[in-house]
Structures are given as structure tokens and as C-alpha cells.
Amino acid sequence: MLGRLNHVAIAVPDLAKGADVYRSMLGAKVSAPQVEAAHGVTVVFVELPNTKIELLEPLGENSPIRAFLEKNPSGGIHHVCYEVEDILVARDHLKAQGARVLGDGNPKTGAHGKPVLFLHPKDFCGTLVELEQA
Ligand code: CO
Numbered sequence: 389m390l391g392r393l394n395h396v397a398i399a400v401p402d403l404a405k406g407a408d409v410y411r412s413m414l415g416a417k418v419s420a421p422q423v424e425a426a427h428g429v430t431v432v433f434v435e436l437p438n439t440k441i442e443l444l445e446p447l448g449e450n451s452p453i454r455a456f457l458e459k460n461p462s463g464g465i466h467h468v469c470y471e472v473e474d475i476l477v478a479r480d481h482l483k484a485q486g487a488r489v490l491g492d493g494n495p496k497t498g499a500h501g502k503p504v505l506f507l508h509p510k511d512f513c514g515t516l517v518e519l520e521q522a
């Protein structure tokens with residue numbers, strides 16, 4: 389069912405500093421910041437030859453990454469995103485096995501304009517998993 393690793397998302401308290409670490413220290417190609425109001429984050433994309441790293445900074449008081457940053461004040465890996473061919477087939481397959489889908493269970497449009505879903509970390513080895521229809 390799982391396809392490629394689409395990205396690893398890292399929550400950061402300061403997006404400009406995080407982007408500079410990847411651009412200046414690590415010599416990576418880093419995009420301009422993109423506001424994702426529906427997801428409560430501002431994001432930059434770090435392009436690697438085989439995948440992407442997304443740096444996420446909280447946007448707004450109700451940002452879903454705010455609590456994570458309170459527990460991890462210097463930042464940390466927030467989720468991994470795997471590609472699937474058909475997100476509804478994947479969702480129904482996982483739900484039938486007892487996995488918990490976050491939110492109302494319906495895909496939202498992610499940062500790349502494609503449908504995404506998040507899965508409960510307790511069902512996936514302690515890691516928040518995002519599925520994206522490739
Ligand atoms: Co993501």
C-alpha cells in the first residue's frame with residue numbers, strides 16, 4: 389500500500405532560523421515560506437534529491453503544532469508523510485484494521501495541493517503519519 393516517502397516534517401520555533409540552518413549550514417535548496425492557514429502552519433520546503441524536508445512554524449493560536457513545540461521547545465520531527473495511490477482505499481483499509489484517522493476522517497488538501505490524512509501516532513509506532521495521494 390505504501391509508496392514513496394514524500395517528506396519528513398520538522399516543527400521549529402523560528403522558521404527563518406530553521407531555514408537558515410538548512411540553507412547555510414547544510415547547503416540545501418530551501419523554498420520561500422508558504423502560509424498554510426487551513427493547517428495552522430507556515431512551511432518551507434527543503435528539497436533533497438530523493439525526498440523533501442518540511443520545516444513547520446506555528447501559525448495562529450490554535451496551530452496543531454503549538455503543543456508539540458511546548459514539549460519540544462527547540463523543535464523536533466513532527467510527522468512522516470507516505471504516498472499512497474488512493475487515499476480513500478488506504479483509509480478504509482486502515483480503519484477496517486482498527487487504526488484511528490484524525491479529524492473527521494475525510495481528506496484535506498495538503499501543502500502540495502493533494503489530498504492528505506493524518507493517522508494516530510499510537511497506532512503507528514509512536515509516529516504521527518500523514519498519507520498523501522500521489
Ligand atoms: Co506533512
